[in-house]
Amino acid sequence: MNEASGRAEDRADGGRALTAAAFIPGLAHLLRGRRTAGLSLLGLALAMLAVLAFSFDRVASTFTAGRVDYWVAMLTLAGTLAAAWGVSLRGEWGRPRQRAKGTSQWAVAWREFNKNRVAVLGLFLMFGLYLATLLAPYLTSYEPNAIGDIAATRHLPPSLDHLMGTDKFGRDVFTRVLYGARISLSIGFVGVSISVTLGTVVGAVSGYFGGVVDTLLMRFVDMLISFPRLVLLITVIALFEPSIFTVIVVLGLTLWPATARIVRGEVLSLREREFVEAARALGLGSPRIIFRHIVPNVLGPVIVAATLGLGNIILIEAGLSFLGLSVQPPTPSWGNIIDGGREYLVQAWWVSTFPGLAIVVTVVAFNLIGDGLRDALDPRLRI
Amino acid sequence: MAAYIVRRLIQAIPLLLGIVTLVFIIVHAAPGDPTAMYVHPSVSPEVIEQMRENWGLDRPIHIQYLRWLRSFLTGDLGVSLTQNRPIVSILAERIPNTLILSGTSLVLIFAIGIAIGIVQAVRQHSTLDHALTLSALFIYSMPSFWLGLMLILVFAYKAHLLDWWPAALKFPASGMTSVDHDLMSGWGKLGDRLHHLVLPSIALGVASAASVARYMRSSMLEVIRQDYIRTARAKGLPERTVILKHALKNALLPIITLLGLYLPFLFSGAVLVEYVFAWPGMGRTIVDAINQRDYPLVMATSFIFAVMVVIANLIADILYAVVDPRIRYE
Numbered sequence: 228m229n230e231a232s233g234r235a236e237d238r239a240d241g242g243r244a245l246t247a248a249a250f251i252p253g254l255a256h257l258l259r260g261r262r263t264a265g266l267s268l269l270g271l272a273l274a275m276l277a278v279l280a281f282s283f284d285r286v287a288s289t290f291t292a293g294r295v296d297y298w299v300a301m302l303t304l305a306g307t308l309a310a311a312w313g314v315s316l317r318g319e320w321g322r323p324r325q326r327a328k329g330t331s332q333w334a335v336a337w338r339e340f341n342k343n344r345v346a347v348l349g350l351f352l353m354f355g356l357y358l359a360t361l362l363a364p365y366l367t368s369y370e371p372n373a374i375g376d377i378a379a380t381r382h383l384p385p386s387l388d389h390l391m392g393t394d395k396f397g398r399d400v401f402t403r404v405l406y407g408a409r410i411s412l413s414i415g416f417v418g419v420s421i422s423v424t425l426g427t428v429v430g431a432v433s434g435y436f437g438g439v440v441d442t443l444l445m446r447f448v449d450m451l452i453s454f455p456r457l458v459l460l461i462t463v464i465a466l467f468e469p470s471i472f473t474v475i476v477v478l479g480l481t482l483w484p485a486t487a488r489i490v491r492g493e494v495l496s497l498r499e500r501e502f503v504e505a506a507r508a509l510g511l512g513s514p515r516i517i518f519r520h521i522v523p524n525v526l527g528p529v530i531v532a533a534t535l536g537l538g539n540i541i542l543i544e545a546g547l548s549f550l551g552l553s554v555q556p557p558t559p560s561w562g563n564i565i566d567g568g569r570e571y572l573v574q575a576w577w578v579s580t581f582p583g584l585a586i587v588v589t590v591v592a593f594n595l596i597g598d599g600l601r602d603a604l605d606p607r608l609r610i
Numbered sequence: 611m612a613a614y615i616v617r618r619l620i621q622a623i624p625l626l627l628g629i630v631t632l633v634f635i636i637v638h639a640a641p642g643d644p645t646a647m648y649v650h651p652s653v654s655p656e657v658i659e660q661m662r663e664n665w666g667l668d669r670p671i672h673i674q675y676l677r678w679l680r681s682f683l684t685g686d687l688g689v690s691l692t693q694n695r696p697i698v699s700i701l702a703e704r705i706p707n708t709l710i711l712s713g714t715s716l717v718l719i720f721a722i723g724i725a726i727g728i729v730q731a732v733r734q735h736s737t738l739d740h741a742l743t744l745s746a747l748f749i750y751s752m753p754s755f756w757l758g759l760m761l762i763l764v765f766a767y768k769a770h771l772l773d774w775w776p777a778a779l780k781f782p783a784s785g786m787t788s789v790d791h792d793l794m795s796g797w798g799k800l801g802d803r804l805h806h807l808v809l810p811s812i813a814l815g816v817a818s819a820a821s822v823a824r825y826m827r828s829s830m831l832e833v834i835r836q837d838y839i840r841t842a843r844a845k846g847l848p849e850r851t852v853i854l855k856h857a858l859k860n861a862l863l864p865i866i867t868l869l870g871l872y873l874p875f876l877f878s879g880a881v882l883v884e885y886v887f888a889w890p891g892m893g894r895t896i897v898d899a900i901n902q903r904d905y906p907l908v909m910a911t912s913f914i915f916a917v918m919v920v921i922a923n924l925i926a927d928i929l930y931a932v933v934d935p936r937i938r939y940e
Contacts, residue, residue, distance in 0.1 A: 446624070446625070446628060447628070449625055449628075450625060450628040450629055450632055451632075452874070453625065453629055453874070453916045453919045453920050453923075454629075454874070454912060454915065454916045454919070455874040455875070455876075455877035455878040455881070455915050455916075455919065456874065456875075456878050457877075457878035457879075457881050457882070458877065458878065458881060458896065458911075458912045458915045458916075459912065461881070461896065461897070461900060461908075462633075462636060462896075462908055462909070462912040463636060465900040465903075465905070465908055466636065466637070466639075466640035466905070467640065538751065542751075542753050545753050545755075545756075546753060546754075546755060546878075546881075546882050549753075549755050549882065549885075550881075550882070550885065550897055550900075551901075552900070562753075565755070565756055565759065569759060569886075572759060572762065572763055572767075573763070573767050576763055579756070579759050579763075580760065580763075582756075583752075583753065583756035583757075583759070583760070586751075586752075586753055586756065587748060587751050587752050587753075590751035590752075591747060591748060591751045594747060594750070594751055595747070
């Protein structure tokens with residue numbers, strides 16, 4: 228309420244100037260003293276405009292290229308610009324909404340998370356990475372698999388033309404890293420979604436029912452955990468043909484035990500609580516109690532596990548493609564670019580070095596977010 | 611105590627049986643059977659049929675399972691398809707090499723991790739603490755195989771180009787021993803082996819060391835706040851004694867449980883690091899076996915990996931029970 232009345236006052240005196248300022252994304256937020264929000268809106272809009280200005284030809288070629296990823300990039304560009312502008316304008320023009328100042332678990336967690344500057348930095352990094360991935364065709368003027376005049380372009384050191392140099396086939400490494408991010412990030416995302424869903428269901432069922440079900444499931448988890456992850460993965464993948472699909476399915480189906488253990492631990496204490504007893508007294512069925520009453524209460528630790536798992540799964544996928552057991556060349560993935568540069572490490576250090584740095588930055592971002600979420604979602608750390 | 615150890619040992623038996631079963635299921639869930647790689651126009655179907663019969667693949671599934679179980683229990687892991695010799699003898703050569711590498715890494719992980727954790731806890735909130743936390747975050751997020759490549763690039767190649775760089779810090783890029791290993795004296799041999807161990811064990815270990823440091827820091831901070839530490843300080847003991855004698859012992863307890871947790875992680879890393887450094891261990895064996903489609907060898911190696919993890923967990927549990935008298939054995 229305070230916020231809303233403050234806004235009304237603003238409108239009375241300097242309101243007009245601020246409204247005008249809102250036409251430049253983020254400026255109104257800046258004038259109001261909301262630095263982070265203002266700067267990120269302004270930065271985002273400027274970055275999009277810069278992409279538009281510097282690679283206008285490529286943006287324009289979207290209409291003639293007839294390729295899906297160009298259209299995706301176009302949509303991303305337009306969408307991001309519109310969103311930055313929209314958020315900026317809505318802050319000024321929109322009806323004085325009651326801001327989400329609630330005391331719900333999620334609102335409190337979000338406020339806590341926002342206080343953690345490094346975690347927010349991680350969030351920005353991740354956002355930037357996904358944006359760069361989507362905008363890939365506009366950010367580089369090379370094609371990831373285009374092999375030009377090998378004699379002239381093979382193993383060129385990093386320069387302004389080739390930010391990360393070229394590889395043994397004369398392909399631009401920066402372009403390949405950018406396109407490789409797609410594979411790494413999407414495999415990570417889908418793999419984690421599968422494994423976290425599976426882990427939550429198994430953990431919740433195991434913890435809720437206890438007894439024989441619990442013993443059986445947990446012994447199975449013990450068995451899976453006894454295999455070193457990578458060994459289990461390569462053993463299973465080796466029996467099938469390595470492809471994106473196999474890798475995603477196998478990652479999803481082998482990495483859930485860790486989540487299952489966490490969820491089970493939480494459910495064991497939750498099922499003794501009064502609200503579960505109340506639900507049982509109401510005559511609700513087990514599936515309904517598990518999914519409507521118990522699972523929402525374990526979402527906190529699950530989200531943390533998923534974020535930290537994303538970093539982990541990206542490392543694992545990189546290892547698999549490094550061994551040639553994931554995405555097959557020429558399709559670039561961070562791991563197989565590093566593997567490609569291994570042979571010529573001494574002559575062309577840049578081929579293997581830069582994709583590795585990309586992995587480090589990505590995993591650091593996810594770990595920062597994960598740590599921030601853990602601190603924000605754990606009420607025990609907050610008194 | 612003895613009863614506890616025996617009970618833990620007995621608990622491991624169904625786990626091992628389960629692992630054998632799981633490997634069996636994985637093999638049989640895969641499309642095709644082991645004879646598929648021999649199918650060729652020049653090989654008559656009768657020969658393939660004969661092979662299936664020899665390998666018992668024509669038997670009902672439960673008979674196959676029992677035979678599989680029996681062969682694993684008697685230590686017969688089958689014959690490698692590409693090397694044409696018993697898998698047991700191949701692995702007998704490779705297991706020690708993997709243990710040397712992971713063992714060295716493990717020592718490194720705990721030595722470095724514990725030392726850094728103590729420093730961070732003692733100097734909590736100092737610039738040093740923050741700098742170490744930040745670098746730990748980056749090191750923890752590095753892929754081991756990439757770090758290995760970078761170490762090779764810098765210490766096995768670039769360093770050799772510098773005249774002033776001390777020869778002892780110019781490391782070999784791959785293998786376990788130099789070409790002239792056999793001609794060296796006793797101490798020379800040992801030195802040569804250690805020299806070859808440095809880069810791979812660092813590549814394998816630093817990520818875990820960073821995370822041990824993190825656990826050690828928080829464990830130490832918890833202990834330092836306790837009353838008996840205040841008592842020790844009040845007695846006028848020097849800070850060094852308080853930290854290294856009184857606090858360290860209790861702070862180390864939770865770290866021991868990490869031993870069991872890190873081993874599977876370490877073996878995963880070993881697969882990649884052995885591949886990068888051409889280290890003739892189990893990790894390299896399994897990668898080579900996969901590239902050559904030597905499935906029996908792949909299965910046996912992953913089984914042995916799992917057994918090693920189970921044993922390591924057992925050791926960690928028992929160790930924990932030995933050092934922490936508060937654990938109830940019942």
